[in-house]
Amino acid sequence: MGAYIARRCLLLAPTLLGLTILAFALGRVSGDPVGALLRGSLEQEPTAAEVASARKTLGLDRPLPIQYATWAGRAAHGDLGKSYSHGTPVAQELRHRLVNTLKLALPAAVLVLVIAVPLGIICAAQRNRLLDRVLRVVSLLGASMPAYWASFLLIQLLAVRLHLVPAGGTGGGVGSLVLPVLALTIGPVAVLTRFTRSSMIDALGNDYIRTASAKGLPWQLVVERHALRNSLLPLATAFGSTFGRLVAGAAIIENIFSWPGLGSLALSAIREQDFPVLQGFVLFTGVLFVSVNLLIDLSYSIIDPRVRLGGAAVAR
Amino acid sequence: MTAVTVMPETADGAADTVVLRAAGNPLRSLLGDGTALLGLAIVSGIMMAVALAPWIAPSKPNAIVAPQFAAPSRAHPFGADHLGRDVLSRLLFGGRVSIGATVVATVLMALIGLVIGMAAGYFGGAVDALVGRVIDVLVAFPSLLLSLVITGALGVGLRNVVIGLVVVRWASYARIVRAAVLGEREKAYVEAARSFGASDLRILRRHLLPNIVAPVVVLTSLDMGGILLSLAGLSFLGLGVRSPTAEWGSMLSEASAYIGLAPHLMWYPGGAILVFVLGFNLLGDGLRDVLDPRTRRSDQ
Numbered sequence: 001m002g003a004y005i006a007r008r009c010l011l012l013a014p015t016l017l018g019l020t021i022l023a024f025a026l027g028r029v030s031g032d033p034v035g036a037l038l039r040g041s042l043e044q045e046p047t048a049a050e051v052a053s054a055r056k057t058l059g060l061d062r063p064l065p066i067q068y069a070t071w072a073g074r075a076a077h078g079d080l081g082k083s084y085s086h087g088t089p090v091a092q093e094l095r096h097r098l099v100n101t102l103k104l105a106l107p108a109a110v111l112v113l114v115i116a117v118p119l120g121i122i123c124a125a126q127r128n129r130l131l132d133r134v135l136r137v138v139s140l141l142g143a144s145m146p147a148y149w150a151s152f153l154l155i156q157l158l159a160v161r162l163h164l165v166p167a168g169g170t171g172g173g174v175g176s177l178v179l180p181v182l183a184l185t186i187g188p189v190a191v192l193t194r195f196t197r198s199s200m201i202d203a204l205g206n207d208y209i210r211t212a213s214a215k216g217l218p219w220q221l222v223v224e225r226h227a228l229r230n231s232l233l234p235l236a237t238a239f240g241s242t243f244g245r246l247v248a249g250a251a252i253i254e255n256i257f258s259w260p261g262l263g264s265l266a267l268s269a270i271r272e273q274d275f276p277v278l279q280g281f282v283l284f285t286g287v288l289f290v291s292v293n294l295l296i297d298l299s300y301s302i303i304d305p306r307v308r309l310g311g312a313a314v315a316r
Numbered sequence: 317m318t319a320v321t322v323m324p325e326t327a328d329g330a331a332d333t334v335v336l337r338a339a340g341n342p343l344r345s346l347l348g349d350g351t352a353l354l355g356l357a358i359v360s361g362i363m364m365a366v367a368l369a370p371w372i373a374p375s376k377p378n379a380i381v382a383p384q385f386a387a388p389s390r391a392h393p394f395g396a397d398h399l400g401r402d403v404l405s406r407l408l409f410g411g412r413v414s415i416g417a418t419v420v421a422t423v424l425m426a427l428i429g430l431v432i433g434m435a436a437g438y439f440g441g442a443v444d445a446l447v448g449r450v451i452d453v454l455v456a457f458p459s460l461l462l463s464l465v466i467t468g469a470l471g472v473g474l475r476n477v478v479i480g481l482v483v484v485r486w487a488s489y490a491r492i493v494r495a496a497v498l499g500e501r502e503k504a505y506v507e508a509a510r511s512f513g514a515s516d517l518r519i520l521r522r523h524l525l526p527n528i529v530a531p532v533v534v535l536t537s538l539d540m541g542g543i544l545l546s547l548a549g550l551s552f553l554g555l556g557v558r559s560p561t562a563e564w565g566s567m568l569s570e571a572s573a574y575i576g577l578a579p580h581l582m583w584y585p586g587g588a589i590l591v592f593v594l595g596f597n598l599l600g601d602g603l604r605d606v607l608d609p610r611t612r613r614s615d616q
Contacts (some may be wrong), residue, residue, distance in 0.1 A: 014452070015449065015456060018453035019453055019456065020454055029470060046593060069565060110524065140597055143597060144597050146545055146586060146593075147549075148568065149582065152586070156575060156579050160575070161574065244457075244458040245458050247461070248458030248461040249460070251460070251461055252549055253462075255570075266461075266468070267553060268465075272470030282463065289458070302599060
């Protein structure tokens with residue numbers, strides 16, 4: 001087990017290196033950030049001398065590889081520089097925003113699991129009966145629904161018509177969580193329901209299921225003990241990407257509900273051309289997703305011993 | 317190396333593993349499949365309507381032809397927007413932009429993924445290692461998030477939205493193509509071609525390409541709905557077309573400012589996106605069933 005984890009972590013090194021290059025490059029694709037920075041702070045077109053001196057202060061006059069090395073070296077120590085527009089440390093802002101995003105993404109993730117997995121199992125067990133057909137249509141609609149549109153329908157219904165919850169902001173306590181979490185949940189619930197259904201149906205098609213029911217095991221136990229366990233592995237993968245989708249989906253949803261999370265930070269950084277924040281955002285979320293994927297990979301080895309014993313060749 | 321199942325972010329994000337095995341005549345089974353047929357009808361209906369927009373739309377997309385927020389009438393079946401522009405016309409012309417950009421983006425990412433994936437799978441070695449690492453980095457992110465940042469860094473505009481999507485999503489195509497080439501590379505027909513003195517390029521083009529093009533086509537149709545969702549989403553956030561150009565995502569964003577005054581204005585662009593994506597999801601479902609007899613058998 002230890003060796004497996006070590007090997008898996010070693011594989012991360014090139015990915016992390018790539019992430020830093022990607023993040024650094026993104027801050028440079030639209031050219032020199034100094035112009036944008038000075039226009040913002042001076043509120044007029046900067047002179048050539050001002051640009052030159054700002055470049056020197058920020059170290060932007062040095063060769064790109066050196067700039068990259070400096071930036072990456074600091075990032076390794078948790079220093080992502082300061083925001084051009086607000087002067088606040090980027091790392092601190094990111095941590096603060098992550099907490100807000102997780103306030104949406106975690107309840108949404110729990111909701112998705114609690115709703116989608118049972119629904120998918122029911123669909124698979126009741127395959128092609130009425131309930132399954134209805135749920136399939138509903139989940140297909142849910143999966144095709146733009147989350148940003150669903151948000152407005154929810155605002156219209158729950159906030160404007162029924163006045164049940166606030167339409168946006170963070171002021172309303174738990175009430176202000178309801179709409180963004182619901183909006184965030186719809187798509188992933190639909191997708192994971194469909195996925196659970198098909199992976200359960202796959203599992204139910206196996207010979208050992210026929211054996212189990214032939215030996216007289218009640219159907220419910222067949223589903224619970226044999227089919228469900230064998231569809232856990234693909235489910236874990238699917239849930240991992242669902243979590244990623246929730247955090248990413250939050251980028252749009254946060255904007256609609258004026259929720260101060262990671263996504264709205266990225267969007268305001270884009271509007272203000274605040275490159276340190278953008279670079280930090282890419283690196284930070286990249287590391288976040290890589291870690292989540294790592295945890296999921298490691299969870300395979302708990303769910304399925306073949307993964308850690310025999311390596312990939314046996315598992316797939 | 318690791319036991320990660322390949323999970324393309326398909327149209328609905330349906331995180332199914334794409335398993336592809338052609339069974340019989342795929343086209344005939346596709347036409348016999350009710351789901352796929354419905355999807356095909358929806359998709360081709362919408363595409364035809366937006367293609368014919370200049371001839372069937374009641375007015376020009378930016379022409380002011382009615383009072384502000386005019387209710388639906390015979391002349392303006394979906395009413396008018398906050399400037400008095402005909403909503404149906406904007407929807408039809410906007411669809412040209414949304415769907416056109418989606419098609420361009422999809423074709424580009426599929427082509428890039430095909431070329432890079434084939435090169436990586438066929439030549440192996442350092443090329444493969446490099447491509448593999450790049451793919452790892454790109455798929456570490458949920459694609460929308462990275463597209464958002466790339467588009468943002470490049471600046472507002474539909475072209476940059478397309479670039480943002482292509483730069484990220486070619487990787488999932490390359491990954492699948494690479495795996496397919498690895499499976500084909502050692503087969504007898506490739507060896508036979510090589511023993512006749514065929515060059516690498518010829519083997520890739522004449523022998524491998526025809527054998528791996530099918531999964532790419534399927535993935536494309538599974539993906540198209542999701543790409544339109546992302547594209548309209550980025551455009552909704554204000555990164556896409558500039559006003560007054562009509563586009564489904566930006567129409568939704570414009571309408572959202574008047575949610576209290578004229579909530580019905582949001583129904584049209586939102587509904588158009590929903591129906592189009594639904595069509596592609598149905599089509600993709602059908603295609604998957606047809607090409608993967610395993611799910612077909614277990615589903616019927």
